[in-house]
Amino acid sequence: MLAFSIAQPLVLGVSNGAAIGLVAIGLVLIYKSSRVFNFVAGEFVTLGAFGTYVGDQILDLPYPLAIALGLLFGLVAGLLTERLVIRPLANRPRVTILVGTAALASLLIPVEIIIGGAKFFGARPIVGGLGFKVPVADVYMSWQQLIIVCTLAGAGLFLAWFFGRTDLGLAVLATSQEPTASRLVGIRLNRITLLTWGLAGLLGAVAGVLLAPVTSQFQAGYGTTTILIAAFTAAVVGGMTSVPGAFVGGLLVGLVQAFAQINISSKTLPGANSVATLVMLLAVLLARPTGLLGKEA
Amino acid sequence: VAIDLEPAVAGDVLPEARPHGGPNAVGWLGRAVFVAAVGAICLYYIFHFEPSHSDVLASGVIVGIGALSLNVLVGYSGQISLGHQAFIGIGAFTSAYVISQSQQSFYAGLAAAAVVGIAQAVVLGLVALRVRGLYFALVTLVWGFVGENSIFRLESFTGGGAGQDAPRPGGFTTDRAYLGLCVIVLGVILLIDWRLVATKAGRAMQALRESPQVAANYGVNVRAYTLLAFAVAGFYAGVAGALFGSRRLNVVSEDFTFAQIALPYLIVAIVGGLRRRGGIVVFALLFVLGGDWLPELAKSLGVTYIEQRAGLFIQALTGVLAVLTLIFQPDGLGTVTAPIGRWLKGGPFRLGGSGASGAEGIDVRP
Numbered sequence: 001m002l003a004f005s006i007a008q009p010l011v012l013g014v015s016n017g018a019a020i021g022l023v024a025i026g027l028v029l030i031y032k033s034s035r036v037f038n039f040v041a042g043e044f045v046t047l048g049a050f051g052t053y054v055g056d057q058i059l060d061l062p063y064p065l066a067i068a069l070g071l072l073f074g075l076v077a078g079l080l081t082e083r084l085v086i087r088p089l090a091n092r093p094r095v096t097i098l099v100g101t102a103a104l105a106s107l108l109i110p111v112e113i114i115i116g117g118a119k120f121f122g123a124r125p126i127v128g129g130l131g132f133k134v135p136v137a138d139v140y141m142s143w144q145q146l147i148i149v150c151t152l153a154g155a156g157l158f159l160a161w162f163f164g165r166t167d168l169g170l171a172v173l174a175t176s177q178e179p180t181a182s183r184l185v186g187i188r189l190n191r192i193t194l195l196t197w198g199l200a201g202l203l204g205a206v207a208g209v210l211l212a213p214v215t216s217q218f219q220a221g222y223g224t225t226t227i228l229i230a231a232f233t234a235a236v237v238g239g240m241t242s243v244p245g246a247f248v249g250g251l252l253v254g255l256v257q258a259f260a261q262i263n264i265s266s267k268t269l270p271g272a273n274s275v276a277t278l279v280m281l282l283a284v285l286l287a288r289p290t291g292l293l294g295k296e297a
Numbered sequence: 298v299a300i301d302l303e304p305a306v307a308g309d310v311l312p313e314a315r316p317h318g319g320p321n322a323v324g325w326l327g328r329a330v331f332v333a334a335v336g337a338i339c340l341y342y343i344f345h346f347e348p349s350h351s352d353v354l355a356s357g358v359i360v361g362i363g364a365l366s367l368n369v370l371v372g373y374s375g376q377i378s379l380g381h382q383a384f385i386g387i388g389a390f391t392s393a394y395v396i397s398q399s400q401q402s403f404y405a406g407l408a409a410a411a412v413v414g415i416a417q418a419v420v421l422g423l424v425a426l427r428v429r430g431l432y433f434a435l436v437t438l439v440w441g442f443v444g445e446n447s448i449f450r451l452e453s454f455t456g457g458g459a460g461q462d463a464p465r466p467g468g469f470t471t472d473r474a475y476l477g478l479c480v481i482v483l484g485v486i487l488l489i490d491w492r493l494v495a496t497k498a499g500r501a502m503q504a505l506r507e508s509p510q511v512a513a514n515y516g517v518n519v520r521a522y523t524l525l526a527f528a529v530a531g532f533y534a535g536v537a538g539a540l541f542g543s544r545r546l547n548v549v550s551e552d553f554t555f556a557q558i559a560l561p562y563l564i565v566a567i568v569g570g571l572r573r574r575g576g577i578v579v580f581a582l583l584f585v586l587g588g589d590w591l592p593e594l595a596k597s598l599g600v601t602y603i604e605q606r607a608g609l610f611i612q613a614l615t616g617v618l619a620v621l622t623l624i625f626q627p628d629g630l631g632t633v634t635a636p637i638g639r640w641l642k643g644g645p646f647r648l649g650g651s652g653a654s655g656a657e658g659i660d661v662r663p
Binding site for chain 2 (some may be wrong): 037039084085088089093094095096098099100102103104105106107108109110111113114221223225229232233236266269270272273274275277278281282285286289296
């Protein structure tokens, strides 16, 4: 490794960062509504990819339907998590709930292996081919990567509209800020919480459906091992309560990881992207605990 | 002069108070028979079945030590670790490195694993002094993955894909003898754990768990006792790692992952019952034995589907158990083992915990 490459990690970082951002938004939504760190989020990602695999390769559905099945898996997983784990544990210490979600993740991983087998599942991109050459630089960006970036932008616009223009979005924000007062004005807290979990499951599944084809394969526990930590770091960097912060954080973490991974050879330091994530997380937590765009720690 | 033994207020007698002052001879005999019966069942299990069962039991004892390490953090001091694969793995690789690269004895490896285990845990503890609550949980999670993806892949330290050899010490090379060694180490750890909780340190850590601010106001040295909790947890984990490595004879990085170490050990600590060391050890053994029994049970029932996936079914089952424990029975298996323990010490047999419930205490206030 002689030259410090810039263009290649830039493309990889932006597209991975967009997927990280999607999961991070899910984490932020959950944190805003339930004050919980959601450790199942990684498996929402896996289930999205897994549902698509089941639809595409096992049931032989047309690809759009397979994707819809993947999204459905994520949505249902989010709703069930709320109903079966979060609601019974409401009003318990937050770390208890965290452990509950972690236990759920450790339940889902073997179940995925039992259903699908301990192997790599193939994932094919929405649009195949080499992709297109990025202007100026001498690197290719696949169509899939472009789609991920566009999806993040779309999700951002949708959420901005949802929280800014709809009554339901306003109800979610009100619930996160003043649960008791929200209840007094007639907002059903349980339904709002259920909605946020469903939304988080859906966002995770979107990330899974889109990201798995970039690496062309995935296995059980894929989301937990590959994206969960990055997404948490992104959410914390962004301030944990800020949706735009999660966007920025996601892109930042994606870029840092890509630069570390491509420019530091695994001979010198294996797993450079994990180390870079830890350094980044500690730097943010120790120097600016409220994150870049957060209002509270 | 007759001393009035009547309580000042009717019904003011503590529920534990026994007018006769303890069990009679028959009571003690019954307790002795119980202990002898449990011991006999264990010995029968070890000596009657093929030697591989000792290996499984040894593995259970090691899981128990690892879960006790988590219990110190989560149960006693109100901290958390989601990166225990780094704790255990660093112990295993340090011990293997000292034994096979530095040509030292197993015991030197064990000591080195304990020291390095303490060191890395204390560094994490220093972070815990600044970063609290859920955020710290996140730091430990990332630390675990740094271990998994980076430290355990450093070829000079871990021997790369081939792994690092970790031979057993002389006299303990057979599975049965090695189980003996593991049990001895577990005994020492339990003794330390008991003294830790029963003394000033235990009360200080309990105060910390309830509220660091209040503890500080009462003169508890928050800094020192937080670091002590991490040091003890790191010590247990380092020792567990060294035993883990030599049980396998060869330490490879694939063994130390989030899904194989950090999650199951945490679940064992919770289902066993936080602050219930007896429950934790018993559940660790059941957890590992279950993985061993289930394939045989499935085989005898002719269910090959389950037989081939027994480990996965056990893992999924413990996940369910953990969620149910958190929701319905915060004391975990301690609900059963704690009354037995009290009974063995001469108390009456009464079901239920002896005070604050287990999992309730895991809050870490920001």
